Amino acid sequence: MERSELYKVVRNSLLVELAKIGDKNVPVSILNRHILLSRADVIGLFGAGYQLRPIKEMSQSGQFVCEEKITLLGLRGTIADVRVIGPECQQTQVEVSFTDSQLLGIKPVVRMSGSLLGTPGIRVSGPAGVISLHYGVIIPARHLHMSNEQAAAYGLKDGDTVKIRKSGMQIPAFDDVAVCTGKNQNIEVHLNTDDGTSAGINCGEIVEIM
Numbered sequence: 001m002e003r004s005e006l007y008k009v010v011r012n013s014l015l016v017e018l019a020k021i022g023d024k025n026v027p028v029s030i031l032n033r034h035i036l037l038s039r040a041d042v043i044g045l046f047g048a049g050y051q052l053r054p055i056k057e058m059s060q061s062g063q064f065v066c067e068e069k070i071t072l073l074g075l076r077g078t079i080a081d082v083r084v085i086g087p088e089c090q091q092t093q094v095e096v097s098f099t100d101s102q103l104l105g106i107k108p109v110v111r112m113s114g115s116l117l118g119t120p121g122i123r124v125s126g127p128a129g130v131i132s133l134h135y136g137v138i139i140p141a142r143h144l145h146m147s148n149e150q151a152a153a154y155g156l157k158d159g160d161t162v163k164i165r166k167s168g169m170q171i172p173a174f175d176d177v178a179v180c181t182g183k184n185q186n187i188e189v190h191l192n193t194d195d196g197t198s199a200g201i202n203c204g205e206i207v208e209i210m
Contacts, residue, residue, distance in 0.1 A: 008059065012150075012187050015206075019153045026144060026164070028189045029059060030196040030203040033096045034085045035070060035124070041092045041133075045070060045126025052086045060145055061184035062087065072096075073123040073130070074104025091116060094124070094137040097194040101139060111138040112178065140192060143178040145185040154209065157181065163210040164189060166201055172210055173199035 008027075015025055042050055046068065054064040066084040072094065079100060093116060101108040106120045121133040144162060151157060158181040163172035177189060189207060191199075201207060 005057075015187060016150050016153045019150075024154055024209040025206045026187055026189050026209060028191060028196075028201055028203065028205050028207055030201070031095065031140065031190055031192055032083070033072075033079065033094075033100050033193075034083045035072075035095070036085050036089045036093045038090060038092045039088050041124070041131050042088060044129055044131040045124065047128040050128070052084060052088065054086055058085070059186050059188050061186065068126075071125040072104060073125055074106055076105025077103045079104065092124075092131075092133055092136050094122060094133070095140045095192075096137060097192040098139055099194055101137070106137055108139050109137070110141050112141050112143065112180075113138075140190065141178055142174050142176060142189070142191055142195060143180050144187075144189045146179065146181050146187050147185050148181050148183065150187045151179065151181045164207045165210055166199065166205070166207055173201060173207070 011027065018025065042052060053067040055067050056065040058064055064086045066086050068084040069081045070084065072079045072082055093113065098108050104122065106122060109119045111119060116136050116138065119135045120137045121135050122137050123130055123132050146156065156179050158179060160179040162177050162179060163175040164177055165172045191201065196202065
């Protein structure tokens, strides 16, 4: 296990133990724009038989950063070097910030991951071709990942909403953070780059659940 991964394991274990005595804090991950691809769209962008190439595991079990990057082709502008996140999924999903959506010329729609019906589409360019998505572009809603055991320690359950604030602040940075629990999830608040900038919260910081 790499030192950074060991640090996260120890940190999260300590945070859970502190939560049991009422000191409820969680780490933050600031997510940059990225795309999750279906098998059909992997082929459309990278060619027949192509397999995604993992380069780094992510905090949530089973997910990984891929070597591959694509370009988003919006009505107003383009964004290059958008990272692919694995593994492959059933429906291709593009996650951007509000600022990104304005640059691309796309109506911003805030959704939880996987809730894609009624969202904008976009064209995506890869080394083997261009695909057109009829829907699938979202601004990810702020959310807190937790395993079922971690959620129990915090007195939370799937579907709850919590307020978070940065240390030293008197008011919440955000009061609408959705709790997402599951077997393969690990404690971590996910914010997009606009959220992090507006609240002065950096990736890896610890924030308080109010």
